[in-house]
Amino acid sequence: MGNFSLRRLFRSLLIPILAVITALIVGAVIMWLAGDNPIAAYKGLFQGAFGSARGWATTIRKWSPLLLTGLSVAIAFQAGLFNIGASGQFMMGTIFSVWVGINFADMPAIIHVPLAISAGILGGLLWGAIPGILKVTTGAHEVITTIMLNYIAALFAGWTVYAGGSQGQKPGPLWDPAAKAISQTPPVVESARIPFIFGPPYRVHWGIALAIITIFVMAWIIYKTTIGFELRTVGQNFKASKYAGIRVGWTIILAMMLAGALAGMAGAIETLGVNFKFAPEFGGSVGFDGITVALLGQTNPFGVGLAAFFLASLAAGGAKMQFDSGVSSDIIQVINALLLAFVAAPAIIRYIYRIRKSPEEQETTPKISWGG
Amino acid sequence: MSSPTRFKKTSLIALAIAIVLIIVGIVVNLLPIPDDSMWRVLFGVSTLNFTLRATVPLALGAMAGILCERTGIINIGIEGMMLAGAYAGFVAKVATNSWPLMPSLLFGVAAALLAGAAMGYIHALFSIKFKMDQIISGTFLILLAGGLTAYLFNPDMVAEGKFSPIAIPFLSKIPVIGDIFFNNPPITYTALILVAILHVALFHTKWGLRSRAAGEHPRAADTVGINVNFYRYMNTTLGGMVAGLAGGFLVLEAVGQFQEGMTAGRGFISLAAMIFGNWMPFGALGAATLFGYTQGVQNALLLAGVVNIPRHFISMLPYLVTIIAVAGFVGRVRPPAAEGKVYETEGSSE
């Protein structure tokens, strides 16, 4: 990213750091207005995330899915695309990996685990490819298609584990008959589970190492390869990249496939390392969190890593916060939302703190329109 | 530029669906068809009643979207605006439980409108003044409303009473149509009238012309002296109000209570209806009706106990239909040209 200087680093960190502080302050004001004690809440939050070995373990466990979905959204941003579909791709990754994970019981772990993760990546990649292909061939905007695909993925996933109905509806293909009326898959077989770094009660698994390696791989792809260059060029100047001889259509599809693959990988790691099964309640807001993470990390893979760690610590501390201070952990979503606003519009932060915009600084958030 | 009332193909299809439904409904319900026949299941008064009721919030949401997007502000945050409206309406209703029912409910509606307007204004402010990407701003609204209402909501708060149906004299006596259309609570009527008003306003008034100009050719609009950003602020705020009304409908007219996440994705289906209806009020109403009808039929089929396909696939329909619509398989929809683009007048600065 050009010549490195301390001043530049400071400038690029200034906005995210101020955004975090401001979001925490506004969150505190809301808590105070609602009659809760913000200091007790933040104390609990911090202790929950970092105050004990289990706290650290929880933070690290929550880090990898946020990191990977953040990367997923970030790489799409790099190409000028908005991937709201991370949660659908996550879901498809989950379904693909759980299918491999509950079958092939005789396979050695050394093959089974990578195979199951690859299946998850493939599932996400295929689901991500759909909006990419639709955009290139028909011009359908990826924001609309990915939102719709999220719902379709959730319903599809629900169907695969559906226990069947009393009115003659057949159960879904992945449903576990041993669970009787409960809609869920059988447990992932031992050989497909990602091994623990620290076993119970910490349950930190090697998936996090994989996620960290992925940061470097993505950084290398984005900044050191031709594909990455083309991707960024398309993202920065759509028209110019066409004249420069870049296969724009292919680049867009590729970016969406990469984004899908990353989100699918997140799903696979969660399934094979934490949940060991799929049930419809494992959906969650992972997609929206990915957007916050990507923007807080300024769409830079290393920044995304840091941002994901921060959000993971918020999520991990929630239980302790509620336990200690009685503050509902719903407040964390409010803080996340504020954080998203402040990082997405640095102008707000500049406005509040009267920071002048430096001339060489460029906006990291893409500007997107339906027309494309 | 498009001529004012030119209906695009999707718009017509959507509208046709609504009309066919009504006609078939009338015929089926007036003919002596046995109660358990498939026709009665698919087009019975009960199914059509459900359809209208499911349509109202979707149509209001879509109108909110049209208001914003016609002036060039993308609005994917309808879901958040609705939820904020629902919660504010609920809080206002609970706070005035001791008042007579009608004033208390109207106070609730006012609060819902105000909260929606505030959300719309925030969206405009972020998009225009702070130049935030409009999709991110919409996402922010969804997250904020979801988080804040869940954080503040306490199930021990109980709202007492809700709007009851008002039968319109004479008209409500018409068979079938009277049952379906002229015996409804007030917000339902308001929603239907609003669609017509918005259509006329958009295509037959100066305000409409200027709003659309701001969304299609802001530069040209500016040249002829239209204050583009003023229209964007105004319409986005108005759009927020309409979305807030949809939330008010859920709390004050449909259910009578608030529940975390009670919009249950209706904002996103509204968005789909708006696109499928090609940013046209009546088109969007038709699309909303179609989506409402899918839910109604799905229920009717389940109630009749004749479903063999897993319901998951029926529930996918609105989403699939939307993808098909934006992908242009049914005649391509076209958004306002300048959507999502920040407009800066000459010499303006932060």
Place this chain on the structure above:
Amino acid sequence: MRKSTLFILLALLLVSVVALSACGGKATPTQAPAEEKPAAEATQAPAVEATEAPAMEKKEFKVGLVTDVGRINDRSFNQSAWEGVKMAADKLGLTENDIKYIETKDAKDYADNINQFVENGYNVIISVGFALGDATHQAATENPDIMFIGVDQFQADPLPNYAGLIFPEDKAGYLAGVLAASLDKTGTIAAVLGTDLVPPVVAFKEGYEAGAKATKPDIKLISTYHPGELSQAFVDPEWGAATAKQAMDQGADVVFGAGGMTGNGALQEVAAAAEAGKEVYCIGVDTDQWETLPAAHPCLVSSAMKLITPGVAELITKAAAGDFPGGNYVGDVGLAPFHDFEDKVPQDVKDLLAKTKEGLLDGSIDTGYHPGG
């Protein structure tokens, strides 16, 4: 200038909404959840009872509860379980510092929330809802000294320190079905249900239909599940209400609403119709909804209850006394009192219900619901 004024107005608006909610809702400090007004049953045991309870040694005894995704005061099963905890606390002479709950916001946090109590040295941990079964089982395996109570959690391989409090919901549903069919005049009754992704809901429905059919073989039953995903199925009151309306339009005059807030929406819709003069009834679920959902009073004949509160209280008491029963522990089910409808339900129907309950208990009546086989 103008914009900044607007900005301030906006901030004021936000503040007022927050403040209003704070006044309306959080009057009781959240820090002391035990102080919450007992909304339902008067579980506040009089002082006499407290002294009657076996004198506990002063050893610390702490009880924690993890809810399923939702609120502690959800007027449904989370709340019932928490009231069970409070009931046991009164009996055992525990203070409000000895009992605590955590509300789950996301299914992924089940294990972490349970761990909060483990780390803080709680003696008994209650987890509410079948979905927490795996996480609870794991925690119970890892912490053999802590006693776990799982509401709605069937035990396939029992542990000595883990009791699954399960309920034959189909029997409660069966009773509701008998009542519904007895009250019905139009020949059509309905059920508006949460989702078939959740076993207890299915059990309620199957029992309801079997009970209705046994009472009136030619009755028309119309019932439907919420069509959406799990995250929406229990929190969509508008769907419940609209569907109840649809069912009434199709001639149903008794509606069974089973499915959290979705079901409550159905009950409120029927109540509105009853208030408008229609002769319709509704039947609630899980708890005596007469206490938890006043808006349903105009139509609420009864509720198909799972007696979670006494079940939880009993298991905690047993845990304190040192004879904790691991494995499956079957709780009671039954119909709630008729309250204002006492006179509307004829004596022969009451007799039939009593007889049916007896038959269900001694096994001479079978609901026909046997999941998985």
